[in-house]
Amino acid sequence: MDNPANKQTIDRVNKGLSRRYRAERRFRIFGASAILLALSFLVLLFSSIFSTGYKAFQQTFIQIDIFFDPAEFTRENLSTANFPGLIKSSLSVMFPEVTSRGDRKDLYYLISPGASFQLMDVLKENTALIGTTRKIWVPANDDVDMLYKGNIDRTRPESERRINDNQLTWLDKLSAEGRVKKRFNSSFFTSGDSREPELAGIWGATRGSFYTLLITLSLSFPMGVAAAVYLEEFAPKNRWTDIIEVNINNLAAVPSIVYGLLGLAVFINFFGIPRSTPLVGGLVLTMMTLPIIIIASRASLKSVPPSIREAALGIGASKMQMVAHHVLPLALPGMLTGTIIGMAHALGETAPLLMIGMVAFIVDVPHGITDAATVLPVQIFLWSDSPERAFMERTSAAIMVLLAFLFLMNAAAVFLRKRFEIKW
Amino acid sequence: MESFLEVTDTVYLSLHQKDTILPDTKGKTLHKERETVGKPFVENPRMTCREVNVYYGEKRAINDVSIDIAHNEVIAMIGPSGCGKSTFLRCLNRMNDTVEGCRVTGDIRLDGMDIHDKSVDVVPLRARIGMVFQKPNPFPKSIFDNIAYGPKIHGLAQNKSELNEIVETSLHKAGLWNEVKDRLQQPGTGLSGGQQQRLCIARAIAVSPEVILMDEPCSALDPIATAKIEELIAELCEQYSIVIVTHSMQQAARVSQRTAYFHLGDLIEVGRTDRVFTNPSHQLTEDYITGRFG
Structure with a gap:
C-alpha cells in the first residue's frame, strides 16, 4: 500500500465500485419486476376464470309434484310416452290460476326441456312409480338459473329482462314453498354437449380428448423415440442427416393449423378416414407432436455420457444392446418428460382440429376412436361462441377442467423425472 | 504459390519418411530418424500389428506402427499428449470403429486371426480383448449387475449359480471382493473412484478376455488407489496380456x-x-524420459 501507484489503483477500483453495485441492484429490480408482472397476469387469468367458472358447478333445480298417470304410462310405452306433456300438466296442476296460452308458455319455460328425459330415466329405473305422485327435482331453465345466480337484475324494466314479471311471481311462490334449490351440477361432468346450457356437459369432450390423446400417444411416442434413437445412435453424420435434423426443427415450428389442413387433405380426402373422429384428430396431433418428441428425445440421448456407451461396447455389447440396455434407460426420464409436455401441448390444441371437423356440435358421448367427437379446447371454443349467458360460466368451468388436466400432466412429468433420474 | 507447395511437400516427406525397422542397436549413438528402434517383435506373440495407420478424416494420426504383444506381459505405451498411443490402443479391439470419420488400415492379428477380416464379428472380438477406460465408468446399476452384464449378453453362464460364481471370481481377481461382498446389490456408482476402477477391471475380466487394454486407468485416481491398481495389474499379467x-x-x-x-x-x-x-x-525417447519435453 505504500506504493503510490498501488494506492491510485485501489482508489480507482473503489470509485467504480458503487457504480458496479448499482448496476447489479438495477438488474435485480428488473428481474424481480418481470417475475412480478408475469405472476400478476397469472393471478388475473386464474381469478377471472375461477370467479365466473365456479358457479357452473352448481345448478338451480325446481321441485314439482308429478303424478304418473297409469292411463298414460305403462311399462311398455316408456320410450314413446309423452313426458314433456307430463311436466306441463304437472305445472298446470300446481298453478291452476295460469290459464292464458301465452302465460302457460311462460310457465312451462321455467323448467328445462331436458327435465322430460330425466323423468323418463326415473320411471325406467323404477316402474313401481306408475300410479303414484312424487315430488321430483328437475333442472330449471338456464335463465332461471341465471336469475338465482344473480346474473339477471330484477329491478330492471321487464322488457330488458329474460324473465318477465309473471315468471318472477311464480318463482317467488315456488321459492317460498322451498321448491327452488341450488344443487351440485353433476350433469356438467356426465353429459355431452347440448343447446341448452343447463344440460350441456364436458363428458363428451373429455372422452373425445382421451381417445384423441390415446391415438396421439400410442403413435407419436414409439415413432418419436425410434426416430430419435436412430438419428442419434445409428445414422451416419452426413449431409442427409443434417438436412433431416434441420427439417425436424422446422416441423416443430410449423403453425398447427397447417397440420390441420394437411390432415384434411391426406387423412380425410385421400385415405377416407371418417371426419370429426378421434382417429383422424389423433393422427393430426401425432404429426404435430412428433417433432417435439423427437427433439426432446434426442436431447436426452445426447445427455447420456459417452463413457457408458464405451463401457458397454468395450465389454462386447452389440450396438443394439448398448442402446437398449444402457442408453435408453438413462434417457427415458427425459424422453417421458418431453412426451408429456408434447401431450399437454396436444391436449390444448384447437386450430388443427377445426380443420378436420372436430368442431362439430356433437351431443353423443363418443364410445370409440371412430365415433364423431370433439375435444375439450374445441368445446371451450364452441361454448365461448354461444349467446346464452349461462354458457359463459360453463366456458370458464371447462377451462378450469382443462387446466386441471394440464397441471396433472405437467406434475406427472416432474414426478417421472424425479423418480427415474439416475444420480451419479 | 508453387514454391510454397513444394516446400510443404518436402517438409511432409521429411517428417513422414518411413524407414525400415532397425535391429536393436547397442552403443551410444542415438537415432534421430522417425524409425522404430528396439525390439518391437517377439516370438510366439499374442497379438501382432503390422503397418497400422489410423486416419481421422484426411489427417493421419498413426503412421505405420508395427509391434507385437506377447503372452502374459504388461506392455506400457508412453509418450507426450496427442502422440496417438490411445488411438493405437483403441485399434486393438476396434473401438475406433465407433468414432465418426476414423479409418484404420494395416494388419492386426489376435492369435493369428485378422481382426479386420470380414468374417470376424466385432462383438466376440471385444469379449476377447477387454478394455478399461481412463475415467471409471461403471454402469449405473448394482455392483452385481455391472459384472454380470458381460457374461449375460455373451451367454457365459447357464444358470444363476454359475453367474454368481463368475461374479465372485471376477471380484476376487480384481481384489474387490472383500470390500463389496456385503453390498453387491448397491449401485456401482456409489463406490469410491479406485473401487469403481477395479469394478471396471472386474467387469472386463468377467468375460474371460485374452488381452486387457487399459487407457490411462489411474489418471483419475489418488496415489493409494493407483498403487492398488498397479498391484492388481502385476497379478493379472499371469493370466492376461495387458496393454497399458x-x-x-x-x-x-x-x-x-x-x-x-x-x-x-x-x-x-x-x-x-x-x-x-x-x-x-x-x-526422442531420451528427451522424453529425461523430461526435456512432454
Whole structure:
C-alpha cells in the first residue's frame, strides 16, 4: 500500500465500485419486476376464470309434484310416452290460476326441456312409480338459473329482462314453498354437449380428448423415440442427416393449423378416414407432436455420457444392446418428460382440429376412436361462441377442467423425472 | 504459390519418411530418424500389428506402427499428449470403429486371426480383448449387475449359480471382493473412484478376455488407489496380456515388462522397460524420459 501507484489503483477500483453495485441492484429490480408482472397476469387469468367458472358447478333445480298417470304410462310405452306433456300438466296442476296460452308458455319455460328425459330415466329405473305422485327435482331453465345466480337484475324494466314479471311471481311462490334449490351440477361432468346450457356437459369432450390423446400417444411416442434413437445412435453424420435434423426443427415450428389442413387433405380426402373422429384428430396431433418428441428425445440421448456407451461396447455389447440396455434407460426420464409436455401441448390444441371437423356440435358421448367427437379446447371454443349467458360460466368451468388436466400432466412429468433420474 | 507447395511437400516427406525397422542397436549413438528402434517383435506373440495407420478424416494420426504383444506381459505405451498411443490402443479391439470419420488400415492379428477380416464379428472380438477406460465408468446399476452384464449378453453362464460364481471370481481377481461382498446389490456408482476402477477391471475380466487394454486407468485416481491398481495389474499379467497407456513414466517403469514410446503418431522405440528407461536408443525417447519435453 505504500506504493503510490498501488494506492491510485485501489482508489480507482473503489470509485467504480458503487457504480458496479448499482448496476447489479438495477438488474435485480428488473428481474424481480418481470417475475412480478408475469405472476400478476397469472393471478388475473386464474381469478377471472375461477370467479365466473365456479358457479357452473352448481345448478338451480325446481321441485314439482308429478303424478304418473297409469292411463298414460305403462311399462311398455316408456320410450314413446309423452313426458314433456307430463311436466306441463304437472305445472298446470300446481298453478291452476295460469290459464292464458301465452302465460302457460311462460310457465312451462321455467323448467328445462331436458327435465322430460330425466323423468323418463326415473320411471325406467323404477316402474313401481306408475300410479303414484312424487315430488321430483328437475333442472330449471338456464335463465332461471341465471336469475338465482344473480346474473339477471330484477329491478330492471321487464322488457330488458329474460324473465318477465309473471315468471318472477311464480318463482317467488315456488321459492317460498322451498321448491327452488341450488344443487351440485353433476350433469356438467356426465353429459355431452347440448343447446341448452343447463344440460350441456364436458363428458363428451373429455372422452373425445382421451381417445384423441390415446391415438396421439400410442403413435407419436414409439415413432418419436425410434426416430430419435436412430438419428442419434445409428445414422451416419452426413449431409442427409443434417438436412433431416434441420427439417425436424422446422416441423416443430410449423403453425398447427397447417397440420390441420394437411390432415384434411391426406387423412380425410385421400385415405377416407371418417371426419370429426378421434382417429383422424389423433393422427393430426401425432404429426404435430412428433417433432417435439423427437427433439426432446434426442436431447436426452445426447445427455447420456459417452463413457457408458464405451463401457458397454468395450465389454462386447452389440450396438443394439448398448442402446437398449444402457442408453435408453438413462434417457427415458427425459424422453417421458418431453412426451408429456408434447401431450399437454396436444391436449390444448384447437386450430388443427377445426380443420378436420372436430368442431362439430356433437351431443353423443363418443364410445370409440371412430365415433364423431370433439375435444375439450374445441368445446371451450364452441361454448365461448354461444349467446346464452349461462354458457359463459360453463366456458370458464371447462377451462378450469382443462387446466386441471394440464397441471396433472405437467406434475406427472416432474414426478417421472424425479423418480427415474439416475444420480451419479 | 508453387514454391510454397513444394516446400510443404518436402517438409511432409521429411517428417513422414518411413524407414525400415532397425535391429536393436547397442552403443551410444542415438537415432534421430522417425524409425522404430528396439525390439518391437517377439516370438510366439499374442497379438501382432503390422503397418497400422489410423486416419481421422484426411489427417493421419498413426503412421505405420508395427509391434507385437506377447503372452502374459504388461506392455506400457508412453509418450507426450496427442502422440496417438490411445488411438493405437483403441485399434486393438476396434473401438475406433465407433468414432465418426476414423479409418484404420494395416494388419492386426489376435492369435493369428485378422481382426479386420470380414468374417470376424466385432462383438466376440471385444469379449476377447477387454478394455478399461481412463475415467471409471461403471454402469449405473448394482455392483452385481455391472459384472454380470458381460457374461449375460455373451451367454457365459447357464444358470444363476454359475453367474454368481463368475461374479465372485471376477471380484476376487480384481481384489474387490472383500470390500463389496456385503453390498453387491448397491449401485456401482456409489463406490469410491479406485473401487469403481477395479469394478471396471472386474467387469472386463468377467468375460474371460485374452488381452486387457487399459487407457490411462489411474489418471483419475489418488496415489493409494493407483498403487492398488498397479498391484492388481502385476497379478493379472499371469493370466492376461495387458496393454497399458499411461502418462506416468514411473508407473510404466513399475508395472510393465516392455515399454513402447510413441511420438506424434510414430512408434519410436520399443524395448525392455529397464533398458528403455536407463539406456534409450533414440534421441526422442531420451528427451522424453529425461523430461526435456512432454
